[in-house]
Amino acid sequence: MLTKILRIDEVHKNETAIREAGEIIKAGGLVAFPTETVYGLGGDALNPASSRKIYEAKGRPSDNPLIVHITDMEALPAIVKSVPETGKKLADAFWPGPLTMIMEKSALVPKETTGGLDTVAVRMPSDAVALAFIRAAGGYVAAPSANRSGRPSPTRAAYVAQDMDGRIEMILDGGDATLGLESTIVDLTVEPPVILRPGFITGEMLRQKLGRVEEDRTLFSDDSGQAPKAPGMKYRHYAPKGELVIVKGAAEAVTDYINVQLAGERRNHKKTGVIATDETIAGYRADVPRSVGKRVDAAAAAKGLYRILREFDDEGVELIYSESFDGEGVSQAVMNRLLKAAGHKVINV
Numbered sequence: 001m002l003t004k005i006l007r008i009d010e011v012h013k014n015e016t017a018i019r020e021a022g023e024i025i026k027a028g029g030l031v032a033f034p035t036e037t038v039y040g041l042g043g044d045a046l047n048p049a050s051s052r053k054i055y056e057a058k059g060r061p062s063d064n065p066l067i068v069h070i071t072d073m074e075a076l077p078a079i080v081k082s083v084p085e086t087g088k089k090l091a092d093a094f095w096p097g098p099l100t101m102i103m104e105k106s107a108l109v110p111k112e113t114t115g116g117l118d119t120v121a122v123r124m125p126s127d128a129v130a131l132a133f134i135r136a137a138g139g140y141v142a143a144p145s146a147n148r149s150g151r152p153s154p155t156r157a158a159y160v161a162q163d164m165d166g167r168i169e170m171i172l173d174g175g176d177a178t179l180g181l182e183s184t185i186v187d188l189t190v191e192p193p194v195i196l197r198p199g200f201i202t203g204e205m206l207r208q209k210l211g212r213v214e215e216d217r218t219l220f221s222d223d224s225g226q227a228p229k230a231p232g233m234k235y236r237h238y239a240p241k242g243e244l245v246i247v248k249g250a251a252e253a254v255t256d257y258i259n260v261q262l263a264g265e266r267r268n269h270k271k272t273g274v275i276a277t278d279e280t281i282a283g284y285r286a287d288v289p290r291s292v293g294k295r296v297d298a299a300a301a302a303k304g305l306y307r308i309l310r311e312f313d314d315e316g317v318e319l320i321y322s323e324s325f326d327g328e329g330v331s332q333a334v335m336n337r338l339l340k341a342a343g344h345k346v347i348n349v
């Protein structure tokens with residue numbers, strides 16, 4: 001299959017491209033599209049054959065449910081049993097935006113889309129191209145992140161093409177994703193609601209609207225012995241090809257430890273990478289040093305992390321050391337993805 005890549009600058013100037021993309025979805029095909037978080041791999045959420053195609057293109061197990069993307073609140077009642085009060089409150093506050101809510105599904109949503117579950121994940125993205133595309137596609141677009149299973153989520157069209165060229169009909173290129181990390185997922189089918197994946201909409205922000213909100217205990221540790229509630233969180237995700245190790249401790253001790261390791265790896269002729277911050281990056285002697293930005297700027301780290309992981313792959317880096325990102329809010333989302341990419345390999349110094 002030939003994958004067509006169309007650059008979209010301003011939605012109103014690209015009506016034909018958006019319309020063409022929408023027609024592909026209506027005909028049961030797949031289109032990758034930009035959102036404010038990461039690029040999505042879209043298909044018709046109400047067509048079981050489309051969802052099967054998504055799993056195939058991604059190389060993803062079909063028990064891993066997809067997020068249904070909508071453009072307005074009027075679209076919601078048809079795909080859920082009922083809209084919970086909590087859902088209305090959160091939609092008022094955070095939609096359109098980087099928040100996904102789990103609700104009981106209606107009969108309209110095929111089990112192929114929800115990985116066999118009776119619940120459905122719904123998100124209303126804020127990206128203008130995403131909204132125009134979903135509208136043109138009929139209003140319900142199922143989309144996981146547009147990476148091959150196990151690769152970092154793509155934050156730009158070129159990364160989608162690396163993973164999906166020849167596997168899907170079209171890629172809409174809307175430039176770099178503004179946030180760079182996937183949406184927060186909150187399960188509203190339980191009381192109190194539970195955060196299944198941390199993101200830019202933080203636990204604190206959700207608590208301000210709903211009161212009590214809990215966190216899935218498996219998010220930051222791999223030793224709780226529990227299966228994560230979001231089926232996708234159990235797979236080793238976001239993995240770079242090289243081995244990734246997180247080093248935790250006081251700044252200077254971390255730099256010293258990593259440099260000793262790097263020297264050893266050099267003797268073994270291994271190509272090394274480092275993930276650090278503007279404050280510390282100059283102190284590392286790695287083949288491929290990368291800063292995620294200023295240490296206080298968790299949003300910059302979120303935006304840059306997946307790009308950096310892909311750059312290590314492109315450079316053939318075999319071993320990567322990363323500083324740790326501890327803190328509240330968006331830092332938690334960054335650390336959660338980093339821990340998954342590292343397969344929870346953490347060294348305390």
Ligand code: TXA
Binds near residue numbers: 038064067121185
């Ligand atoms: O920001 C995002 O959410 C991006 C953009 C494209 O919207 N999408 C995304 O999709 O990250 P994906 O498929 O890569 O991650 C969705 C996660 C998976 O871990 C999946 O298991 C979980 O959401 N999920 C989906 N439906 C669920 C459900 N009904 N119950 C529990 N978890 C669910």
Ligand code: MG
Binds near residue numbers: 144145153
């Ligand atoms: Mg994903």
